[in-house]
Amino acid sequence: MKKSQEYFEFRVKMLNRANGKCEICGKPITFETMQLAHKIPQTKFYLHKYGKKVLHNARNIVVCCSLRCNSRALMSPATHPLEANQLIEQIQSEIKKEKP
Numbered sequence: 001m002k003k004s005q006e007y008f009e010f011r012v013k014m015l016n017r018a019n020g021k022c023e024i025c026g027k028p029i030t031f032e033t034m035q036l037a038h039k040i041p042q043t044k045f046y047l048h049k050y051g052k053k054v055l056h057n058a059r060n061i062v063v064c065c066s067l068r069c070n071s072r073a074l075m076s077p078a079t080h081p082l083e084a085n086q087l088i089e090q091i092q093s094e095i096k097k098e099k100p
């Protein structure tokens with residue numbers, strides 16, 4: 001996400017989606033304490049393979065409260081190939097629909 005305003009709005013959107021709770025353990029979170037975890041990690045390899053639009057898509061993001069929950073959100077294609085592939089296909093077909 002290039003602009004900080006965009007990132008701010010994205011965080012607000014994600015906090016709303018999570019209803020102010022960690023999406024892993026359910027603990028209440030605030031805008032200040034929330035963390036955004038990537039299911040498919042944003043490593044150079046996956047960024048190159050799938051692109052920013054996929055990795056930074058809301059579906060690839062989990063709202064969580066701590067590093068511990070952050071690591072539980074991880075769904076790397078290396079360890080969860082089926083789930084990860086499903087997620088990627090879902091995001092890619094949504095991105096296609098967005099285009100006019």
Ligand SMILES: [Zn+2]
Nearest residue numbers: 022025065069
């Ligand atoms: Zn949590």
